[in-house]
Amino acid sequence: MHSAAVVGTGLIGTSIALALTARGVTTHLIDRDRESLRIAAARGAGTPEPPSAPVDIAVIAVPPSDIARTIADHQKAELAKVYTDVASVKALPHAECLALGCDTTVLVGGHPLAGRERSGPLSARADLFQDRHWVLTPTPETSESALNRALELVSLCNAVPVLLDPPDHDRAVALISHLPHVMASLTAARLLEGEDYAVRLAGRGMRDVTRVAAGDAALWADILAANAAAVGPLLTELTADLQRTAEALGRLTQDSPEQHGAALADLTEILRRGNEGRGRIATPYGSPGAHPPAALSVALGDDRSRQLERLLDDVGDARVDLEGMVLPPVPNGADASDVRDAPEARRASHRVPPPHGSVELLVAPDVARPLTDALRDRGWAVR
Known part of the structure; x- marks a missing residue:
């Protein structure tokens, strides 16, 4: 080309x-x-x-x-x-x-x-x-x-x-992208009705759920309209699940305590299916079928302890869970795995400790690029 x-x-x-x-x-x-x-x-x-x-x-x-x-x-x-x-x-x-x-x-x-x-x-x-x-x-x-x-x-x-x-693609993105965007937007819209004190209490969970709701509304209306045939049935199925959830919660507020068992069972089953669905895209490292973690090497400054604390804060702000962390050898020659090293990091193919002045972060492969971008935006040297 x-x-x-x-x-x-x-x-x-x-x-x-x-x-x-x-x-x-x-x-x-x-x-x-x-x-x-x-x-x-x-x-x-x-x-x-x-x-x-x-x-x-x-x-x-x-x-x-x-x-x-x-x-x-x-x-x-x-x-x-x-x-x-x-x-x-x-x-x-x-x-x-x-x-x-x-x-x-x-x-x-x-x-x-x-x-x-x-x-x-x-x-x-x-x-x-x-x-x-x-x-x-x-x-x-x-x-x-x-x-x-x-x-x-x-x-x-x-x-x-x-x-x-083309139809297979459209069904796939309806499930993994378009439906989540609708749900994020509907959830974020509830904030318009919330009391000011409630909105001020919103933390990382609400921010995670509603992050994509910040997208261009006109563009997303165009996308959803173009894929209406695939998104519509998913919303119908989701509506049934929401109705079932609302009914279970309603029984918990109206029935006598001795009748709560069936409603709690329904509610637990709904949440358990969510656990299983999440597990299909987030297999814990070390479990069967899991991919090895990706390793990001981040350079630290002279004040290593303070720099490490700031780095971990920035990782937290990026809403990424670490699979493990490998520190460089300490000056007295102690093995890196003795210093704040997660068990997952020790299992990671007996990794060679990173060079002096840097730390190795182990993350799920699908979040390696977003975390790299987030840390670079905050001034970290990452490879």
Whole structure:
């Protein structure tokens, strides 16, 4: 790949452009928002000028409702040889592309599963997709050369490709992304009705549950509308669970104490299923089927004790649980595992102690990148 065009210079589009430019790909930036375009170009993401000839690939980074029309317009203008997009919904945009007469032989749907709480080109980073899943949704009419070009794009961004049919993708993200966003928004909306003293008591649990509710409301309305067929049934099922929970709690307030057994059993069963579901995405280190922890090496300053205390506070603020921690050898020669070393760290393949002046944090693989970003934002040197 020698050339690319990125249409849409928000967080995802600019991050892709930064990654491609860093790998030596001549990248052209296109956006109707001139300010966003100017910022992305100033950050070194590419040139804010259209190409003089068709580029190898065009990445369409616009909301789902704009995907098909944008592809149709740029195909008519012969912007690129191959097209892909980054929308979190795949089936509807593809159907709309067919309706508009787009050439779908050179089109590969895409969805990088990465992001940040902050949006816009200022929050973009070239390593945003490092080791993150990037779903591609080729269809029967997709040419082999187009798919290979999209796979090359994923590789240049250091992401991990996953191939799915568009409907399978949409059902998956409805479960793991769109439904949680709706629940976070509905929970956060309850805060509008809360007393001031109650809101002031909100801690990390409420912040964790409602974090994604801070996303752009208009963009998320667009996403949910595009994936309504997959999200709707999940909400119907969830509504039944909520009703069952409310009924159990109602019986606990209305029935006599000797009749509480059945209601408590129902409530316990609902919560137990939640335990089991959570266990499918958060297997404790050391249990069957668990992945080995990822290791982050963090440089400490001269005052190691004070620096370590601050580091652990920052890890806590990032809402990440440590699997273990390995400290460097202490000056008197004691083994590192004797110093504030979690059992999980000792089991981690007899790790060599980190070099003097640094500490090794062991975390679940899926939180390694978010924790790295959070600590770097706080000024820590992490690798």
